[in-house]
Amino acid sequence: MNTAETSISPAILEALKNIIGADNCLVDAETLAHYGHDETEQLVYWPQVVVKPQTTAQVSAIMKLCHEQKLAVTPRGAGTGLSGGALPHLGGVLLSTEKFNRIIEIDERNLQVTTEPGVITEVLQNAVKEKGLFYPPDPSSRGSCFIGGNIAENSGGPKAVKYGVVKDYVLNLEVVLPTGEIIWTGANVLKNSTGYNLTQLFVGSEGTLGIVTKIVLKLIPHPQHDLLMLVPFASLEKASEAVSAIFRAGFVPSALELVEIDALKIVSKMVDSTAVPVNDEIAAHLIIEVDGNNLDLLMQDMEAIAALLNDFDAGEIFFADDAQQKTELWKLRRRVAEAVKTSGYTIEEDTVVPRAELPKLIRGVKELGKAHGFHAVCYGHAGDGNLHIRINHPTIKNSHGNAEMTAALEKLFELVHGLGGTISGEHGIGLIQKPYLKTVFQPANLMLMRAIKKAFDPNNILNAGKIFDLQDA
Amino acid sequence: MNTAETSISPAILEALKNIIGADNCLVDAETLAHYGHDETEQLVYWPQVVVKPQTTAQVSAIMKLCHEQKLAVTPRGAGTGLSGGALPHLGGVLLSTEKFNRIIEIDERNLQVTTEPGVITEVLQNAVKEKGLFYPPDPSSRGSCFIGGNIAENSGGPKAVKYGVVKDYVLNLEVVLPTGEIIWTGANVLKNSTGYNLTQLFVGSEGTLGIVTKIVLKLIPHPQHDLLMLVPFASLEKASEAVSAIFRAGFVPSALELVEIDALKIVSKMVDSTAVPVNDEIAAHLIIEVDGNNLDLLMQDMEAIAALLNDFDAGEIFFADDAQQKTELWKLRRRVAEAVKTSGYTIEEDTVVPRAELPKLIRGVKELGKAHGFHAVCYGHAGDGNLHIRINHPTIKNSHGNAEMTAALEKLFELVHGLGGTISGEHGIGLIQKPYLKTVFQPANLMLMRAIKKAFDPNNILNAGKIFDLQDA
Numbered sequence: 001m002n003t004a005e006t007s008i009s010p011a012i013l014e015a016l017k018n019i020i021g022a023d024n025c026l027v028d029a030e031t032l033a034h035y036g037h038d039e040t041e042q043l044v045y046w047p048q049v050v051v052k053p054q055t056t057a058q059v060s061a062i063m064k065l066c067h068e069q070k071l072a073v074t075p076r077g078a079g080t081g082l083s084g085g086a087l088p089h090l091g092g093v094l095l096s097t098e099k100f101n102r103i104i105e106i107d108e109r110n111l112q113v114t115t116e117p118g119v120i121t122e123v124l125q126n127a128v129k130e131k132g133l134f135y136p137p138d139p140s141s142r143g144s145c146f147i148g149g150n151i152a153e154n155s156g157g158p159k160a161v162k163y164g165v166v167k168d169y170v171l172n173l174e175v176v177l178p179t180g181e182i183i184w185t186g187a188n189v190l191k192n193s194t195g196y197n198l199t200q201l202f203v204g205s206e207g208t209l210g211i212v213t214k215i216v217l218k219l220i221p222h223p224q225h226d227l228l229m230l231v232p233f234a235s236l237e238k239a240s241e242a243v244s245a246i247f248r249a250g251f252v253p254s255a256l257e258l259v260e261i262d263a264l265k266i267v268s269k270m271v272d273s274t275a276v277p278v279n280d281e282i283a284a285h286l287i288i289e290v291d292g293n294n295l296d297l298l299m300q301d302m303e304a305i306a307a308l309l310n311d312f313d314a315g316e317i318f319f320a321d322d323a324q325q326k327t328e329l330w331k332l333r334r335r336v337a338e339a340v341k342t343s344g345y346t347i348e349e350d351t352v353v354p355r356a357e358l359p360k361l362i363r364g365v366k367e368l369g370k371a372h373g374f375h376a377v378c379y380g381h382a383g384d385g386n387l388h389i390r391i392n393h394p395t396i397k398n399s400h401g402n403a404e405m406t407a408a409l410e411k412l413f414e415l416v417h418g419l420g421g422t423i424s425g426e427h428g429i430g431l432i433q434k435p436y437l438k439t440v441f442q443p444a445n446l447m448l449m450r451a452i453k454k455a456f457d458p459n460n461i462l463n464a465g466k467i468f469d470l471q472d473a
Numbered sequence: 474m475n476t477a478e479t480s481i482s483p484a485i486l487e488a489l490k491n492i493i494g495a496d497n498c499l500v501d502a503e504t505l506a507h508y509g510h511d512e513t514e515q516l517v518y519w520p521q522v523v524v525k526p527q528t529t530a531q532v533s534a535i536m537k538l539c540h541e542q543k544l545a546v547t548p549r550g551a552g553t554g555l556s557g558g559a560l561p562h563l564g565g566v567l568l569s570t571e572k573f574n575r576i577i578e579i580d581e582r583n584l585q586v587t588t589e590p591g592v593i594t595e596v597l598q599n600a601v602k603e604k605g606l607f608y609p610p611d612p613s614s615r616g617s618c619f620i621g622g623n624i625a626e627n628s629g630g631p632k633a634v635k636y637g638v639v640k641d642y643v644l645n646l647e648v649v650l651p652t653g654e655i656i657w658t659g660a661n662v663l664k665n666s667t668g669y670n671l672t673q674l675f676v677g678s679e680g681t682l683g684i685v686t687k688i689v690l691k692l693i694p695h696p697q698h699d700l701l702m703l704v705p706f707a708s709l710e711k712a713s714e715a716v717s718a719i720f721r722a723g724f725v726p727s728a729l730e731l732v733e734i735d736a737l738k739i740v741s742k743m744v745d746s747t748a749v750p751v752n753d754e755i756a757a758h759l760i761i762e763v764d765g766n767n768l769d770l771l772m773q774d775m776e777a778i779a780a781l782l783n784d785f786d787a788g789e790i791f792f793a794d795d796a797q798q799k800t801e802l803w804k805l806r807r808r809v810a811e812a813v814k815t816s817g818y819t820i821e822e823d824t825v826v827p828r829a830e831l832p833k834l835i836r837g838v839k840e841l842g843k844a845h846g847f848h849a850v851c852y853g854h855a856g857d858g859n860l861h862i863r864i865n866h867p868t869i870k871n872s873h874g875n876a877e878m879t880a881a882l883e884k885l886f887e888l889v890h891g892l893g894g895t896i897s898g899e900h901g902i903g904l905i906q907k908p909y910l911k912t913v914f915q916p917a918n919l920m921l922m923r924a925i926k927k928a929f930d931p932n933n934i935l936n937a938g939k940i941f942d943l944q945d946a
Contacts, residue, residue, distance in 0.1 A: 028946070053497070059717070072863065107827070108721065109721065109827075109829035110717075110827035110828060110829050110830075110858075111720055111721075112827065124613075136601070152810055154664075154665070154666045154670075155666075156664045161663075162663055164637075164641070165664055167673070168641060177917065177921075181915075182915075182917075183915050183917045183918050183921075184915070184918075185911065186895070187825070187890075187894055187895035187900065188827050188829075188893040188894070189825045189826060189827060189857075189858055189859075189894050189895055190633070190634075190825070190857045190858060190892070191627075191629045191633055191638055191825050191854070191857050191858075191859050191898035191899055192627070192677075192825065192895055192897070192898060193626055193627045193628075193677050193823075193897045193898060193900060193901045193902075193918075194896045194897045194902060194910070194913065195900050195902060195910060195914065195918070195922050195940055196674060196677070196678055196682075196921075196922045196925055196926075196940075197627075197640070197673055197674060197676065197677050197678075197920070198918060198921060200673035200674070200676075201669060201670060201673070201674055203670065203673075204665075205669055205670075206665050209669075215790050217572070220725065221720070221723040221724075221725065244582055244583075247584055247694070248581065248582065248584075250694040250766070251694075252533070252607065252693065252694065269812045275621050283834050294767070294770050296605055297767050297770060301526045307803065310543060322527070323736075328822065345805055350661070350666075352664050353662065354580070354582075354583035354585065354662060354664045355583055356582035356583050357583075359809070367507045374904070381664070384662075384664050385583075385662055385663060385664075386663075388666050390768045409527075409692075417660075420660060420661040420662070421660055421661070421662050422659070422660035422662055422665055422667045423664065423665060423667045424665070424667045425662065425663075425664035426664055426666050427666060428667075429666075429667060429668060430664045437667070437668060440660065440667065441656075441668065442654075442655075442656050444654045444655075444656045445657075445658070445668070445671060446668075448650075448656075448669075448671060448928060448929065449668050449669045449671070450929060451928030451929075452669055452925060454928075455921060455924030455925060455927075455928060456924075457920065465671075467668055
């Protein structure tokens with residue numbers, strides 16, 4: 001566990017206090033330790049100081065100061081990230097957006113919401129749902145993650161298969177640049193061909209190009225009904241073949257999740273639930289949801305999907321009958337990541353491939369585990385081809401900085417790239433996935449990305465050393 | 474009409490012929506004149522040479538040569554653009570993508586298509602439709618425009634209101650950079666959080682950052698049915714208020730178009746059609762389409778929408794009963810732009826605002842016309858808030874380079890910006906909208922865009938002087 005090697009200089013601490021007040025400027029050990037980790041592996045890096053600005057002007061003043069002083073700044077939302085994007089690995093200033101927690105306006109006339117970045121995603125979803133509106137992207141951590149962090153990582157979640165990811169909902173962003181300048185990236189409109197798409201460049205840029213201080217999101221009418229079923233399969237490969245077949249038949253489920261049985265055993269035990277059958281004849285479950293405004297039509301779709309699944313040796317299908325059953329199933333699914341992590345599966349990968357290639361990916365993961373002495377469980381958003389792979393190694397608990405695990409993961413990503421896929425579907429590159437970018441990109445791609453970073457952040461102070469290595473930036 | 478002031482140097486012409494063969498390297502006056510204009514106002518600029526490469530390697534070799542020689546290159550698709558993006562205003566090399574006309578693969582397993590950029594959008598749509606698949610973005614020019622040009626401009630079209638624009642379908646691009654290097658921008662996946670989103674940066678960059686040579690698009694299952702109705706309104710403002718009300722009631726039509734009666738009169742005459750009632754009691758029509766897989770449900774939606782429109786003084790609704798009626802209505806709508814242009818409405822603007830602000834925008838346009846002595850007709854994708862404004866001025870036929878019209882348009886865009894909107898929804902900035910970017914962006918936005926351009930194109934050769942002025946780039 002690293003603690004910051006040096007303390008913040010008294011002059012800079014004083015300047016920061018002048019901007020945001022002493023109460024929002026913290027250097028005590030407990031605070032530094034808390035903000036020194038997120039949900040990534042078991043990594044901890046202490047910042048020198050934690051600052052909690054409340055206004056865009058304060059963020060701007062902080063960035064101007066740090067730009068002049070060439071002081072590293074790490075922005076942080078709720079700290080639920082899985083690639084180390086919020087880890088202050090260079091010490092310096094940890095800038096928390098937690099006080100940016102207001103939903104500014106729900107515009108029912110234009111189906112838009114303007115919000116600050118520190119609002120919990122589920123809180124935002126519930127607020128717009130009260131007006132009959134829907135913001136679909138919902139990472140598993142939606143009960144604790146911030147909408148700002150979702151934008152930094154371009155989060156997806158289970159609904160992405162029908163409704164798209166964060167990038168498909170962001171219309172306009174107020175951003176403080178690393179130099180302290182404040183811009184709006186676009187306009188509050190559904191179509192925009194006005195200059196380079198800076199909005200889309202900020203989405204998924206992992207807090208390296210600017211600090212988002214206001215967000216305008218597109219909303220859609222909330223669907224009135226949804227139906228959920230749980231389908232067991234005797235083989236992982238049959239389950240993933242079935243995924244592809246559902247789309248080929250013309251259905252677009254609102255969620256299509258795959259969870260391997262080992263993961264379900266662990267999570268069922270953790271939350272003491274018997275909602276999902278687990279036995280030795282089952283290798284994996286698919287969780288399939290459809291939604292819309294006509295219940296009869298949804299029932300027909302569910303029956304047709306169920307009939308189709310017979311061709312893939314599906315077991316007995318369980319239809320969630322009421323809200324309680326649905327909630328319990330989703331709760332189980334959402335807690336898989338946490339459950340497997342606490343059970344020793346500390347290393348997580350966020351692979352994504354064209355969905356029909358999932359069987360090959362899963363087979364490859366299992367072979368890689370045998371060759372490298374680890375056990376892996378697979379789960380995730382199979383409808384998108386986005387497979388989370390959790391790795392339990394008897395001795396290696398962090399991939400970061402470990403040569404043996406890095407070599408194994410390089411092989412994994414070479415396989416993924418060969419299947420037309422890439423390293424991360426929704427968790428980002430952050431600190432820990434940097435070594436693998438060269439597996440999927442040509443040198444020219446990385447050169448362009450570094451040039452963009454340099455244009456936005458000439459002193460390389462904002463979340464420096466994330467996505468690419470510092471020395472190359 | 475400008476002709477190129479200087480001819481191409483014999484040495485460079487020889488080098489180009491060595492790359493692509495003499496047949497694909499044209500300098501005759503007829504060819505230069507043809508490629509000297511697109512659909513923008515009445516502007517013409519001759520290039521020095523027109524080149525028609527057929528492979529990515531050839532494009533790369535051409536760009537390497539031009540990069541070394543610091544020679545201007547203007548990429549061109551089908552030349553249907555409305556902002557002058559394909560105009561070779563600096564002379565130099567006009568690079569046509571017309572020989573990149575193969576659909577490479579329709580991947581029915583993963584619902585993706587890989588295509589070259591010179592395929593006509595409608596040809597691509599029909600090819601995937603034969604497999605039951607749907608590529609929704611369809612600009613009015615879909616029968617002649619290229620998919621590559623659609624990507625350059627981030628085109629929308631009538632279906633965007635439900636299905637999104639080009640950017641929502643582009644998964645991965647093969648691009649030749651201005652330096653001649655070849656990259657793939659992303660991966661063939663539905664979710665991607667792997668480094669900066671270069672794919673999205675290329676979409677809508679108007680051929681200034683690279684030349685797209687292969688395109689991977691997401692497809693969706695093709696809806697089985699659609700219904701269309703035509704609704705007359707006695708006032709433009711009531712019509713545009715009705716647009717907003719339809720969405721607030723929870724409906725998401727697959728198209729929601731508004732056409733002012735003056736435009737309909739012109740187009741009806743041009744195509745000799747009586748499909749749309751035009752009389753003095755009608756100010757505008759809405760064209761409303763719903764689509765989906767259940768015909769009964771669509772009928773219910775149409776009836777509910779029709780009932781709702783009564784509150785906005787809608788006239789007698791015409792339901793298109795069969796394929797022929799639908800085709801005729803759409804043909805009329807798609808030919809509005811051409812019809813009004815040939816009738817003297819030569820100046821076009823592509824404004825976009827939050828849809829509830831449409832009445833204010835339309836009112837402002839009419840007032841501006843009175844103040845500046847022009848007549849304007851409005852039509853477009855009202856469901857998206859994307860209003861095309863065609864201007865007929867008794868003496869001014871080009872806005873480009875005209876101080877009086879530029880002053881009037883500055884006022885228009887100040888209004889648009891004040892309503893939360895922006896300059897272009899789907900036509901781009903190109904050559905002719907450059908003066909107005911400062912109306913909607915802060916200096917820092919433009920500085921960032923120029924820095925991006927410089928990073929991608931250090932010698933400023935590729936479509937230079939588009940989006941921003943040359944001297945500032």
